[in-house]
Amino acid sequence: MGNAERTRFYETIGKEQLAPLWEVLHKLVAREPAPRAAPHLWAWDAVSPHVLASGDLISAEEAERRVLILENPAMPGQAKAVDTLYAGLQLILPGEVARAHRHTASALRFLIQGSGAYTAVDGEKTYMEPGDFVITPSWGWHDHGHEGSEPVIWLDGLDVPMIQFYGASFAETYAQQKFATNKPSGYTRARYGANMKPFGDDIEGATSPIFSYPYSASREALAQMHAAQDLDAHHGIKLEYINPLTGKSAMSTISTFLQFLPKGFTSRPYRATDHTVYSVVEGRGTVTVGETDATVMEWGPKDHFAIPGWAEHKFEAHEDAVIFSFSDQIVQHKLGIWREIRS
Numbered sequence: 129m130g131n132a133e134r135t136r137f138y139e140t141i142g143k144e145q146l147a148p149l150w151e152v153l154h155k156l157v158a159r160e161p162a163p164r165a166a167p168h169l170w171a172w173d174a175v176s177p178h179v180l181a182s183g184d185l186i187s188a189e190e191a192e193r194r195v196l197i198l199e200n201p202a203m204p205g206q207a208k209a210v211d212t213l214y215a216g217l218q219l220i221l222p223g224e225v226a227r228a229h230r231h232t233a234s235a236l237r238f239l240i241q242g243s244g245a246y247t248a249v250d251g252e253k254t255y256m257e258p259g260d261f262v263i264t265p266s267w268g269w270h271d272h273g274h275e276g277s278e279p280v281i282w283l284d285g286l287d288v289p290m291i292q293f294y295g296a297s298f299a300e301t302y303a304q305q306k307f308a309t310n311k312p313s314g315y316t317r318a319r320y321g322a323n324m325k326p327f328g329d330d331i332e333g334a335t336s337p338i339f340s341y342p343y344s345a346s347r348e349a350l351a352q353m354h355a356a357q358d359l360d361a362h363h364g365i366k367l368e369y370i371n372p373l374t375g376k377s378a379m380s381t382i383s384t385f386l387q388f389l390p391k392g393f394t395s396r397p398y399r400a401t402d403h404t405v406y407s408v409v410e411g412r413g414t415v416t417v418g419e420t421d422a423t424v425m426e427w428g429p430k431d432h433f434a435i436p437g438w439a440e441h442k443f444e445a446h447e448d449a450v451i452f453s454f455s456d457q458i459v460q461h462k463l464g465i466w467r468e469i470r471s
């Protein structure tokens with residue numbers, strides 16, 4: 129058959145909502161993973177003045193959530209930092225309340241700057257210090273507030289792009305501004321945070337009952353492992369936040385990590401199919417992404433960067449460094465599609 133004949137055939141079958149697979153087969157099932165996202169770094173010095181300026185532009189009350197989205201340059205207007213994940217920087221000012229709502233999307237907070245702010249989840253407030261990792265589980269009521277004296281900025285990470293893919297991203301607004309406090313702050317930590325659990329509690333929820341992981345404890349773990357030279361050639365020292373009831377990832381749809389790279393460390397090249405957003409806590413260094421036409425990103429404290437799935441990358445630490453990251457790895461594990469290459 130000639131090309132003209134084929135084109136005519138495609139037009140004919142198109143009227144019946146049919147399409148020829150053979151024209152798209154190798155795009156649908158490609159030889160290599162092909163994420164849309166580009167590697168990108170949001171430097172704190174460039175970003176933070178705008179985050180603070182948003183405080184003069186709109187109140188937390190009017191905005192509901194006053195957030196500047198970290199938008200991947202290869203996917204403008206889609207509210208994606210990487211193909212599968214949303215990230216944003218949320219500002220809350222002293223005395224403000226971001227009203228109670230809940231949504232099918234799961235959220236994480238990673239506190240970047242300031243103190244005195246809290247997130248309340250289903251009636252339990254958790255106050256956040258820099259480096260603390262806090263979970264808002266799917267469909268949990270949550271409001272944010274600030275009882276301190278300086279602006280607080282945290283990183284929001286959500287699985288929205290994945291939930292949108294299922295056409296299932298929806299929310300409900302609570303009738304009151306705040307969900308009434310019904311437990312003392314730290315109560316859930318007392319119940320589940322001592323490597324113990326209440327007798328007879330065999331309920332394994334999708335998400336960790338612990339919803340606050342303080343930096344002090346995670347940082348100390350990294351320090352002791354560093355002292356013992358417990359280094360992985362590709363990841364340095366990388367710990368995953370877990371659900372103490374299952375030993376699996378703390379969140380059901382987002383994998384979360386805290387990683388230490390000692391000064392002078394150069395990681396071996398690594399790639400995996402999950403898409404990752406990084407938030408630098410301490411130290412400086414570079415990450416080189418890609419082989420030919422490599423992108424070299426220089427990072428320092430409070431910088432954020434995105435590394436798309438399957439992009440080969442390696443880290444160099446110029447100082448002792450601590451980096452928080454989150455990815456869709458757990459979802460890919462559940463789907464049985466996660467792959468990695470350690471070079």
Ligand code: GTQ
Binds near residue numbers: 216235284286
């Ligand atoms: O704090 O509940 O960055 O619902 C985006 C959507 C934060 C939140 C975001 C949200 C929230």
